[in-house]
Amino acid sequence: MLPERTVERLSEYRRSLLQCLEEGKTHIFSHELAELHHNTAVQVRRDIMFIGYTSMQRKGYDVRELIDVIGEILDSEEGLNVAVIGVGNLGRAVTTYFIGKRSKLNIIATFDVDTTKIDRVISGVKCYPLSRLKEMVESHKISIAIMTVPAGSAAEVSTHLVEAGIKGVLNFTTVPLQVAPDVYLDEYDMITSLEKIAYFVKTAG
Amino acid sequence: MLPERTVERLSEYRRSLLQCLEEGKTHIFSHELAELHHNTAVQVRRDIMFIGYTSMQRKGYDVRELIDVIGEILDSEEGLNVAVIGVGNLGRAVTTYFIGKRSKLNIIATFDVDTTKIDRVISGVKCYPLSRLKEMVESHKISIAIMTVPAGSAAEVSTHLVEAGIKGVLNFTTVPLQVAPDVYLDEYDMITSLEKIAYFVKTAG
DNA sequence: AGGAAACTGTGAATAAATTAACAATAATTT
DNA sequence: AAATTATTGTTAATTTATTCACAGTTTCCT
Numbered sequence A, B: 001m002l003p004e005r006t007v008e009r010l011s012e013y014r015r016s017l018l019q020c021l022e023e024g025k026t027h028i029f030s031h032e033l034a035e036l037h038h039n040t041a042v043q044v045r046r047d048i049m050f051i052g053y054t055s056m057q058r059k060g061y062d063v064r065e066l067i068d069v070i071g072e073i074l075d076s077e078e079g080l081n082v083a084v085i086g087v088g089n090l091g092r093a094v095t096t097y098f099i100g101k102r103s104k105l106n107i108i109a110t111f112d113v114d115t116t117k118i119d120r121v122i123s124g125v126k127c128y129p130l131s132r133l134k135e136m137v138e139s140h141k142i143s144i145a146i147m148t149v150p151a152g153s154a155a156e157v158s159t160h161l162v163e164a165g166i167k168g169v170l171n172f173t174t175v176p177l178q179v180a181p182d183v184y185l186d187e188y189d190m191i192t193s194l195e196k197i198a199y200f201v202k203t204a205g
Numbered sequence C: 001a002g003g004a005a006a007c008t009g010t011g012a013a014t015a016a017a018t019t020a021a022c023a024a025t026a027a028t029t030t
Numbered sequence D: 001a002a003a004t005t006a007t008t009g010t011t012a013a014t015t016t017a018t019t020c021a022c023a024g025t026t027t028c029c030t
Helices: A004-022 A030-036 A041-050 A063-074 A089-098 A130-139 A151-164 A190-204 B004-022 B030-036 B041-050 B063-074 B089-098 B130-140 B151-164 B190-204
Strands: A080-085 A105-112 A125-129 A142-147 A168-171 A184-187 B080-085 B105-112 B125-129 B142-147 B168-171 B184-187
Touching: A004 A030, A004 A041, A004 A063, A004 B190, A030 A041, A063 B190, A080 A089, A080 A130, A080 B190, A089 A105, A089 B089, A089 B190, A105 A130, A105 A142, A105 B190, A125 A130, A130 A151, A142 A151, A142 B190, A151 A168, A168 B190, A184 B190, A190 B004, A190 B063, A190 B080, A190 B089, A190 B105, A190 B142, A190 B168, A190 B184, B004 B030, B004 B041, B004 B063, B030 B041, B080 B089, B080 B130, B089 B105, B105 B130, B105 B142, B125 B130, B130 B142, B130 B151, B142 B151, B151 B168
Parallel strands: A080 A105, A080 A142, A105 A125, A142 A168, A168 A184, B080 B105, B080 B142, B105 B125, B142 B168, B168 B184
Antiparallel strands: none
16 A cells, blocks of 8 residues: 555656657656656655556656556556535536546536535536435445535535445545544645645745 | 644644634643544644644643634734636636635635636626736735636746746646746645545555 | 766665653542 | 542654665767
């Protein structure tokens, strides 16, 4: 099991590599990847070492091969199915944003309590009532949920997710969630990001 | 200058503390904060030690005092002004999401190249043409930009930001940006977050 | 061909972050 | 009022992450 930061960086490298591929660039040096991603050549090499890939020496890494190797690490064969919970502004944005980005992660459905939203289709993804969550998770093998509900209902909804059998949660709510220990939880809070930026802008400048 | 992770955690603690205040809870123990934020009591105490606050021993931390002390560290007196660049789904969601959340961070304006969006108002924030960015940054003392433009124009727009005098950037684009070294840059990529979750779901389960 | 240059892969060193361990202290119990 | 308990603040230890330093290749140059 790789370190969390390494997994993140591999995902980031892959996107740059796919970009290279589009541009017809077939090889890339560790220091090039490093510069793109604001880190060092050694860090890149170490990350790549972790996944056991070795390059053609002196030519840099073979872009296509490296993409494949990262894919073997990050992706699962059949892909993983994802649900978006909460179809407010953020939920819609996230859904639209994702569609077509990564073929191994499929947004299968969105869910909301608001009955006026049920059956609405956003970027080809249909909205279901939260009450049908468990049924849908089981029938469509949904394993990951993206939480974009209002803060007030976050705690309650997250217990439903766990009950329904969700295995990973990406929480965009301002409220930190409590989930079962076998559920992988990642929380992202843009206010924290902004406050961090504000702190460093203020402190450095 | 505090470590980056500590700053993030302080921001997160503060939100929980504000919640406590609303609920009329006047004191909180390190282990309570820890549990809320999925870390340890020692970690919480160390973070709080960093900012030099000490509690009433044995009663836990005074919620209101701690909020104030964190505020002194994170906030700047006058507040910081923020612009959202790119008024697509994500830009609108981010703008709406922010309004009213943190009084020390004010979203002053949004910007877009699409002329049909100019002058449109979202959650009380008006949209300006990108060509007026520099002027607005100067006249309104905007120091932070949130990038929610399409990947294709990210690189170009980011050079405008730097030229305009922006000091901190939160990049929601899938493209890693290159900014001047004195500009603080934070990149968040939800696809990376999801891929990370997918990896750990797959690997652990 | 021989030497210089450009990269990678990695063991060792360093730095950063987290955790353990515990003395100090305040509240509570007996 | 002494003993017990609960909690903080902090030093030291540990773990994790990053960087240094360099041997080993391959390519390029002369």
